[in-house]
Amino acid sequence: MRSLRGQTSQNVFLIVVVLTLFLAACSSDSSPSSENMSSSNTSEESISGSVSVSGSSTVEPISTRVKETYNDTVSGDVEITVNGPGTSAGFREFCPGNTDINDASRTIKDKEKESCVPYVELKVAFDGIAVMVNPDNPLECISKDDLYAIAGPESEGNTWEDAQALASSLGSTTTGWPSGTIDVIAPGTES
Incomplete structure (x- = not known):
């Protein structure tokens, strides 16, 4: 039997990972300048942008909860949309770059990989x-x-x-x- 403490640690880790992805997706400047670096060291910057998440309907509640936690925790003007049409439908949107994150309840298929943007796979849960x-x-x-x-x-x-x-x-x-x-x-x- 897993302890509640271990489960809480996993939930915190998941939230940190997904928030990091959201922050990375919201970044509009791909190369940090010394001006940006110095200002970020001296004051808190407000972030803005949008992040779109689509894919598995079974993973959608996790992304929705992360969105809520992010909105409750981080100040800024970030629009986060979460949609759960299904894993395959999500890959059809994600691979050409129409969405930022794809929730998937299966591994990406070879045929999908052929026409997909570069991606990083993070396992956050297992389906039952x-x-x-x-x-x-x-x-x-x-x-x-x-x-x-x-x-x-x-x-x-x-x-x-x-x-x-x-x-x-x-x-x-x-x-x-x-x-x-x-x-x-x-x-x-x-x-």
């Missing part, structure tokens, strides 16, 4: 998946292939028979599937 089944459903144990057939991108998602046919074609040997229609509630294809 919970599979819940109606207690009246007789299906007790399924394989990854079965789950993919029920809720994956190739799933028809209409009947248990359709799912079982796809699962069998993927190598599943699960038997005893229920019959009738199937209702799947899962993230959309952009997530």
